Amino acid sequence: MKVTTLNNNNDSTKPLQRFEDLRGILRYVPQFRQRVFVIAIDGALLEQPVFASLLQDVAVLQSLNIEVVLVFGARAQIQALAAERGVTLSNDDGMGRTDAASLEIAIEAIMRECSEVLAQLTALEMPVAVSNALAVHPLGVIEGVDQEFTGRIERVDEESLRALLKADIIPLLPPLGYDGKGTTLRLNSDAVAVEVAIALQAAKVIFVAESGLTAPDGTRLAQLSVADAKEMYKKKDAKQDVSIRSKLRYAALACQEGVPRVHIVDGTQDEALLAELFSNEGVGTMIHADDYQEIRKARASDVPALLSMMQQSVDDAALVPRTRDQIQSKIKDFFVLEVDGNPIGSVAVHTYEEDGRKIAELACLFVRRSHKNKNHGRKLVAFAEETAKQRGSEVIFALSTQAFRFFEEKMGYTVSDPDALPPSRREKYDKSGRNSKVLVKPLK
Structure with a gap:
């Protein structure tokens, strides 16, 4: 969306928005205005220089009267902290059993990450609030195995989230939840994003991932139907990252439950978020409900x-x-x-x-x-x-x-x-x- 030009002193560069890019964006604004977008960002991206630019793109969406809910993952941070402490994780992505030691690592890593996201959003003068809008229960026993501190989302407090959005405050949702007894439970961030999107009748879920989704020949998969997404998820391709499989699983669920479009974009690409949303071709993968x-x-x-x-x-x-x-x-x-x-x-x-x-x-x-x-x-x-x-x-x-x-x-x-x-x-x-x-x- 930007081109680079030298300033008059020839000692630095700065981005310059092109008029044709602005026209392209404005063409989409009427259909996106005052619609809810749930954006889920993989934790690994927080450690990369592109993250600051990504948050600026979120600020652009909000400036266009698009209501944004932010969800972030923490798999990379949890893995790094566990390695530093010498802790063997029972699970790192919130989709399997979470024992007490893994939960302790997850809480610390996620809270650190939450603080960092808040700091960067505050620096951009974007009003934000961490929300506990998720009512969760323990996942329970699956195939004879107690999942311990892994949670499942029972309900989303839609009213509290809408109140924040109405006040132009971005709700920030970490992959943690709390049950009625005050127990902290680990959640999968993709599941959080989709459950929130379903509750808010969101127009889109955008998964900003560590990598994009490609075909066997390495080319980008521009579109997938719900059936295709399910098939790819079930194949359990060894070459397919577990994080991408999670996104395919929850993308299919979102579309089945009324979310019209789910996007998976490679967050390491500069301006991938805006390019996916405001261009005909896009740069990621769109999973769509069977509109036809x-x-x-x-x-x-x-x-x-x-x-x-x-x-x-x-x-x-x-x-x-x-x-x-x-x-x-x-x-x-x-x-x-x-x-x-x-x-x-x-x-x-x-x-x-x-x-x-x-x-x-x-x-x-x-x-x-x-x-x-x-x-x-x-x-x-x-x-x-x-x-x-x-x-x-x-x-x-x-x-x-x-x-x-x-x-x-x-x-x-x-x-x-x-x-x-x-x-x-x-x-x-x-x-x-x-x-x-x-x-x-x-x-x-």
Whole structure:
């Protein structure tokens, strides 16, 4: 997000924000404003120079009226302190048995870490409060083994967290909890982040990890479905860090329980947090709920319903009139969005091949008036883009006379000129006389 430039004295460097970066960020602000983001930071990152920059990025999010909850891990600190004291740990990540000696080490390491995080946030003039909003119980006996001082989260005090957020105070949650008897219990920080996100109906969980998630060939995994995340977690790949497996496990749980998106980013990369959130391509891995489960291929029997739903948009000159035969001839390109078995919206994806290059058109996007302002339009656009990618298209375009602001501001499209259209589509465009805006988006 930054470029480096020399100052006038040529003896130091300073970051300079580019205007195009600012525009990119502002495009996302409306959909993120006053939404809750739960950010979980691996403890190992606190020891790295990038940590100060990471906290500055958190400050940027808060300045954009995004409500941030911070959770931090402590595995690295616990391991280091145990080695220093000569203590053999029964568990270092809060996912297995925690004996008394391990708990003692964990408490000291976590409290030191908590103090350090508070100090750095205070230096940035960011109001923060350590919260005990977690009601926990001992995990109990698992497969015949008493987990001793490992805890499980029973309830999240949503009201106290919302009160802090309303006052522009960042809640800080360490991986410790306290039961009704005052016993301190060790928790897994990934579990803390997800339970808090579910309780607060957060828009996102962002795991800022010691490393990113990659495919066997070393390339970045940009997206995973819940099913894919579960499969990767269950494989117990020896090459896969235990911390990443934990994140996959809890990411799947978060999505299943209503959190739309979970991100895993490599926190060692400078500005990874902002780059993941405020760019189309991202730099990490996004795990998403099955947004498309309500979207299916259109059938011939859907044509009357499609014509009926489109009529209002046609009357408003928002959609081009289409006949029954025109829809029927392209029925394989149409998709229907259903709610409770009733069609409430549709989108079409047409593919053009020019000079061996595939280009997709997003067309016939509409949602019933009774279901507007519920993110169905965004869901249909995202589905169309994914469909276009699966068909091998590198670019997608849309023509719009009235909804171009939606495509620009909400979906990341750029206004272009008619020359961007495939020749065969340009001919139809000129004949229509509608003078629609041409909106284009690369698919990566």
